[in-house]
Amino acid sequence: MTKINQDETGVTVEYVDSNSPDGAVRTARADWCVCNIPLSVLTQIDINVSKPLKQAMASVPYDTSYKVGLEFKRRFWEEDEWIYGGITYTDLPITQIAYPSQNMFSDGSGVLLGAYGFGATSYKFNALTPQERINVALAYGKHIHPQYPEEFVTGTSVVWHRIPWTLGCYGIWNESRSEQYYDTLCQIDNRIVLALSLIHISEPTRRTPI
Numbered sequence: 001m002t003k004i005n006q007d008e009t010g011v012t013v014e015y016v017d018s019n020s021p022d023g024a025v026r027t028a029r030a031d032w033c034v035c036n037i038p039l040s041v042l043t044q045i046d047i048n049v050s051k052p053l054k055q056a057m058a059s060v061p062y063d064t065s066y067k068v069g070l071e072f073k074r075r076f077w078e079e080d081e082w083i084y085g086g087i088t089y090t091d092l093p094i095t096q097i098a099y100p101s102q103n104m105f106s107d108g109s110g111v112l113l114g115a116y117g118f119g120a121t122s123y124k125f126n127a128l129t130p131q132e133r134i135n136v137a138l139a140y141g142k143h144i145h146p147q148y149p150e151e152f153v154t155g156t157s158v159v160w161h162r163i164p165w166t167l168g169c170y171g172i173w174n175e176s177r178s179e180q181y182y183d184t185l186c187q188i189d190n191r192i193v194l195a196l197s198l199i200h201i202s203e204p205t206r207r208t209p210i
Contacts, residue, residue, distance in 0.1 A: 004033060004047040006191045036195035038062065039185075040167035049189045056181035057194075062168025063118060064161040066125040068094070068137040070114035072151040077112070078104065080147065092140045095121055109153060114141050118169065126159045133157035171196075 002025065003014040011033040017024045035042065040062040049057075077083040077099055085101035094115035103110070114137040117125070125133050134155035142148040160169035173182070185194055 001037065001045060004035065004045060004192065006033065006048060006189075008190075011191050031191065033192045034195050035192060038166050038168065039171060039194075041165060042194075047192075049192055052184050053187075053189045056184040059177060059181050060171040060173070060185075062161075062166075063170055063172050064122040064126055064159065065118045065169035066115065066122045066133065066157065066159040067113060068115035068133050068155060068157040069111055070134070070137060070141070070148075070155045071109055071111045071153040072147070073109055073153055074151060075106070075110035076147040076151055077110075077145065081145075088144060090140075090144065092143065093117070093121060093124065094137055094140045097141060097144060112141075114138070114155065115157075122159065122161070125157075126161050130157045133159075 001013065001015045003012075005012045005014075010029055010031045013028045013030075013033065014025055015028070017026050020026075037045070039057050039060050043054075043058050047054075083099050084104050085099050087099070088097040090096065095117035096113075096115075098113035098116065100110060100112070115125070115133070125136070128136065134157055137155070137157075138148050138152060160166050185196055187193075
């Protein structure tokens with residue numbers, strides 16, 4: 001997506017065709033546009049909306065988050081420790097370990113959410129390579145589950161702040177920002193409306209997931 005232009009009769013969107021060998025720019029036209037592009041990305045796209053909406057879009061910062069998934073040879077948390085689903089919370093940098101609630105009592109390999117954190121905790125993880133994030137999750141996780149080194153098979157990791165089509169995990173809301181901009185973001189701007197979902201975490205903070 002490179003441009004969103006609205007007029008009195010409809011909305012025209014310009015986009016790069018990823019299936020075209022030369023990366024051709026194409027257009028699509030419709031009466032209305034329901035846009036679910038995260039604000040962290042949308043503010044960098046050429047879009048002709050009202051000044052109040054542009055100001056509101058630019059006023060919502062996005063926080064960071066990371067996850068690490070770890071595959072093990074067997075479901076040792078069930079076999080050895082009788083853990084079936086749920087979460088282990090920890091003050092280690094990995095923040096938490098989550099156990100799968102599906103395929104319980106089954107044989108063979110299993111996958112744990114080996115690390116999941118937000119905000120300042122995720123900054124160091126953002127600076128690591130995917131393999132380094134896996135290594136760190138293993139190094140800390142073995143203090144909770146000593147079976148890690150022997151049972152580990154492979155892993156994967158993601159940090160939302162470095163994904164180019166999201167550039168963050170969720171919008172950061174406080175009472176002042178919400179009062180000033182949230183209603184504006186929810187209103188139809190001529191022929192464009194933003195698709196935002198809001199979950200209430202705790203006062204005075206709100207997060208807009210993407």
